[in-house]
Amino acid sequence: MNNTYIAITLLSLTVSSFAVGADWLQFRGPNGASVTGDVAPPTKWSETENVAWASDLPGKGVSGPIVVQGRIYLTCASGEKQDRLHVLCFDEKSGDEVWHREFWATGRTLTHPFSSVAAPTPASDGKRIFAFFSSNDLACLDLDGNLLWYRGLAFDYPKAGNDIGMASSPVVTGETVVVQLENQGDSFAAALDTASGETRWRVDRDHSANWVSPTALPGKREGKHVVLLQGRSGLTAHDAMSGDELWRYDVPCSTTPSVAVSETRIYIPANGLTVLDLPKDATVPSLAWDSSQLSPSPASPIVTKDFVYVMNGVGVLSCGDIVTGKRLWQVRIGGRHWATPVVAGNLMYCINADGEVKVVELGERGKVVGTNKFDEAVKGSPATAAGALYVRTDSKLWKIARGS
Amino acid sequence: MxxxxxxxxxxxxxxxxxxxxxxxxxxxxxxxxxxxxxxxxxxxxxxxxxxxxxxxxxxxxxxxxxxxxxxxxxxxxxxxxxxxxxxxxxxxxxxxxxxxxxxxxxxxxxxxxxxxxxxxxxxxxxxxxxxxxIPGLLNDPSLELRRDAVALAISSAAELEQAGKKETAAEQYQTAFNAARALDQIKITSEKLRSLEQQVNIPVHMGFVTQWHLVGPFDNTNKQGFDVTYPPEKSVDLNDSYKGKKAEVKWVSHVTKDQYGIVDLNVIFDRPKEGDSYKLTDDHKEAIAYAYSEFTASAAADVDLRIGCINANKVWLNGKLLTANQVYHAGMEVDQYLAQGRLKSGKNSILVKVCQNEQEESWAQRWQFQLRVCNHIGTAVLSKDRNANKTAAR
Structure with a gap:
């Protein structure tokens, strides 16, 4: 055993020691489920209780935070035209800024005032950060902020963009990062090699605005990583390496809430909720049930255990049976929810656009067990990991954790 | 050890x-x-x-x-x-x-x-x-540095204003306005100058084209008209009349008084008035209008033609297509689409095609555009025959 080997072993131990607790690597967390099995964050907090830290942000954003190996990563945009792009890294324990990288947007930066160029939530494969923006800039950095590669997808395809704002978040599956740029101009989905940033494939999409995010199926199908692309006219499944369309399911899908998946089913925001039985191979799934009583908007559906949860456009949370589609209960949360709620333990954290947080205990009935309020708007989906809730408000990133 | x-x-x-x-x-x-x-x-x-x-x-x-x-x-x-x-x-x-x-x-x-x-x-x-x-960078070619310098000048003017020194405050706001290229700073300084009873000419400062000749509507059923070459795209004679969507259409003159150069086609192409020789679709659905303007340049120059338009649009300079944007109702902003072209010395022609679609929603009824001519950092380039003092907007 030589010294270098021992040193590398020690280095590995040092690095792995940071990887404590579950990570939240992408929009809606592990498998895009918005669920973590971790211990739940507190149900109540205030200026003096259970707020671990609140860090100032250098710009606007409606993206959500992600959690990777003890650090929190987030994007912002600043400047009169939101053309200054920021990628930030915060220490999970202290909230201190660990590093901060800035870029100039290469694509369109107009958005509705409600949104921001920093709308897509970044994604990570545990080794790299993929920071995507409404300008269709995609920066890949290592966990210490070193640039690995940078793609300007609207630089490649100048008509790609939506002046209301793009919002689709990237997803990583295997060694591929997939982005979906559906708009009235150059409309496509593309997959890039996570290591080199080179394009693996690109497929044309409908020329209409769409804000949903690509979603990876858990595991593999016939040895392939599979990514789902949700369009206005249907859902397509693609081999993440080749882009080959494996199957297509025609149904008029929503353009804001994104599809949710489990090992055995796909939950499509279409005709309310359309649920497909997912075969173990890569063949076309079949309809299990659909229900107009379960209609997610604009937050995405959440599936945990034997239940599916949807927040509708006026802030009513519904719980449905995943086998029958029967609506089991409803509870009025109130407000408009751009942020998809997250579930930790048996608690669901629902944050409306006004920053009001309702904590719902999930069971035979939904019961609100906590009400909290941020003084700023919340539009990005929160993250939860290791008993903490990470929330991005207009000007701050918050960590809510018990005993703080 | x-x-x-x-x-x-x-x-x-x-x-x-x-x-x-x-x-x-x-x-x-x-x-x-x-x-x-x-x-x-x-x-x-x-x-x-x-x-x-x-x-x-x-x-x-x-x-x-x-x-x-x-x-x-x-x-x-x-x-x-x-x-x-x-x-x-x-x-x-x-x-x-x-x-x-x-x-x-x-x-x-x-x-x-x-x-x-x-x-x-x-x-x-x-x-x-x-x-x-920063204060020395008020006219810097870097827009980001210039923006900071303008911000400092605005702060300085505000302090003077607060101290009751209105005359020097106005001078300082004017300095900031003259240097400002960012829209938000142009808005702030122009409002301040007006509140101090100073005249401000935003269309001239930004280079908005305000005098247009307009003709329409032509057919855009199923958005097919975007790719149709209607007669104004071949040549423009302001005395010509054309077969429009429903009837014969003629050029009409229009001077926009909007301070950001917005031409509202719904207002201009209103329901038929007595004496009009053409009729329009009631809500101007699936319709196309052309806007034409002549621009006299004192010398050849590379310029930006910057259009803001809520509808699908195309822009030509001297018959050369500079930009085509087939996007409907996804917002409208100053400088929304940038196109580079070259003015020739003397008379130049600018032609804009503005396409409305079939949408019924109230927010999808807007049919309008704004266009300015400027250099690469947004400094206005004005037609030689334009009299800044007589510009419609103030």
């Missing part, structure tokens, strides 16, 4: 990866500048970046100089390398080459974004940088 030894090895490995070295900036910069669309030059750039990001801090001005001529994509590779070099040096307690950076900042022949980055590095370690450096 063994553990301490191994720990030292680990530490050396960690620190060793960040040791700075003198690198061949010229060669590396060339590789970063070669980054092109669709991943072109990517592999070489990744390798070059790794080396460049380990450059000695004294090479920062040279790296910034390497940004000259870099494209928008390449600039980001440079930026990340510069930040990495600077932050590594500061983390180990070193210093930035401030004199070199200030010298670089003062050289306006360098890349505007590189100069901005130099300023940010200086300001990051010197709290007096803004006060020392």
């Amino acid at each position: 063994m553990l301490r030894y191994f720990s030292s090895v680990v530490l050396l490995l960690l620190v060793g990866s960040a040791v700075a070295e003198e690198v061949d900036v010229t060669t590396l910069a060339t590789k970063l500048k070669a980054v092109g669309p669709k991943g072109a030059g990517h592999r070489e750039a990744i390798a070059a970046w790794r080396t460049l990001s380990k450059a000695d801090v004294a090479q920062l001005p040279a790296i910034l100089e390497g940004m000259k001529g870099a494209g928008k994509l390449s600039e980001n590779w440079f930026r990340a390398a510069v930040e990495s070099v600077a932050q590594t040096e500061l983390k180990r307690g070193g210093k930035l080459p401030i004199d070199g950076l200030e010298g670089f900042l003062g050289d306006t022949s360098q890349s505007p974004r590189a100069r901005r980055l130099a300023y940010e590095l200086i300001a990051g370690v010197d709290s007096s940088a803004e006060e020392r450096l």
Whole structure:
């Protein structure tokens, strides 16, 4: 055993020691489920209780935070035209800024005032950060902020963009990062090699605005990583390496809430909720049930255990049976929810656009067990990991954790 | 003992990866500048970046100089390398080459974004940088530096106004307005000037075209008209009449009084009035209008034609198509679409095609555009025959 080997072993131990607790690597967390099995964050907090830290942000954003190996990563945009792009890294324990990288947007930066160029939530494969923006800039950095590669997808395809704002978040599956740029101009989905940033494939999409995010199926199908692309006219499944369309399911899908998946089913925001039985191979799934009583908007559906949860456009949370589609209960949360709620333990954290947080205990009935309020708007989906809730408000990133 | 030894090895490995070295900036910069669309030059750039990001801090001005001529994509590779070099040096307690950076900042022949980055590095370690450096950059070619200078001028004017010195406050606001290229600062300064009873001419300051000849509607059923070459696209004779969507249509003159040059086609092409020789669809659905303007240039020049339009649109300069945007109802902003063209000395023709679709929603009824002519940083370029004092908008 030589010294270098021992040193590398020690280095590995040092690095792995940071990887404590579950990570939240992408929009809606592990498998895009918005669920973590971790211990739940507190149900109540205030200026003096259970707020671990609140860090100032250098710009606007409606993206959500992600959690990777003890650090929190987030994007912002600043400047009169939101053309200054920021990628930030915060220490999970202290909230201190660990590093901060800035870029100039290469694509369109107009958005509705409600949104921001920093709308897509970044994604990570545990080794790299993929920071995507409404300008269709995609920066890949290592966990210490070193640039690995940078793609300007609207630089490649100048008509790609939506002046209301793009919002689709990237997803990583295997060694591929997939982005979906559906708009009235150059409309496509593309997959890039996570290591080199080179394009693996690109497929044309409908020329209409769409804000949903690509979603990876858990595991593999016939040895392939599979990514789902949700369009206005249907859902397509693609081999993440080749882009080959494996199957297509025609149904008029929503353009804001994104599809949710489990090992055995796909939950499509279409005709309310359309649920497909997912075969173990890569063949076309079949309809299990659909229900107009379960209609997610604009937050995405959440599936945990034997239940599916949807927040509708006026802030009513519904719980449905995943086998029958029967609506089991409803509870009025109130407000408009751009942020998809997250579930930790048996608690669901629902944050409306006004920053009001309702904590719902999930069971035979939904019961609100906590009400909290941020003084700023919340539009990005929160993250939860290791008993903490990470929330991005207009000007701050918050960590809510018990005993703080 | 063994553990301490191994720990030292680990530490050396960690620190060793960040040791700075003198690198061949010229060669590396060339590789970063070669980054092109669709991943072109990517592999070489990744390798070059790794080396460049380990450059000695004294090479920062040279790296910034390497940004000259870099494209928008390449600039980001440079930026990340510069930040990495600077932050590594500061983390180990070193210093930035401030004199070199200030010298670089003062050289306006360098890349505007590189100069901005130099300023940010200086300001990051010197709290007096803004006060020392920014006021002199009021007319800087870097829009970011200019914006900061205008902001300081506005603050100074506000202090004078608060102190009751209205006359000098107005002068200072006027200075800020003249230098302002950012829309929000133009709005702030123009409002302040008006509140101090000063005349402001935003269309002239920004170069909005306000005098138009308009004709329409032509058919855009199923959005097919976007690709149809209607007669005005072939030639324009203001005395001509054409077969329109429902009837014969003729050119009408229009001078917009909107201070941001907006031409509202719904208002202009209102329901038929007595004497009009053509009829319009009631709600102007699936319709196309053309707007034509003549622009007299005192000399040939490269210019931007910047259009804001809520509808699908095309813009021609002297018969050459500069931009085509088949986007409906996805917002409208000043400078929404930028197109580069070249004015010839003398008379030039500008033609705009504005296409409305079939949507029924109340927010989808807007049928309007605004267009300005300016240089690459947004400074107005005005038609020679335009009398600024007689511009409709105030």
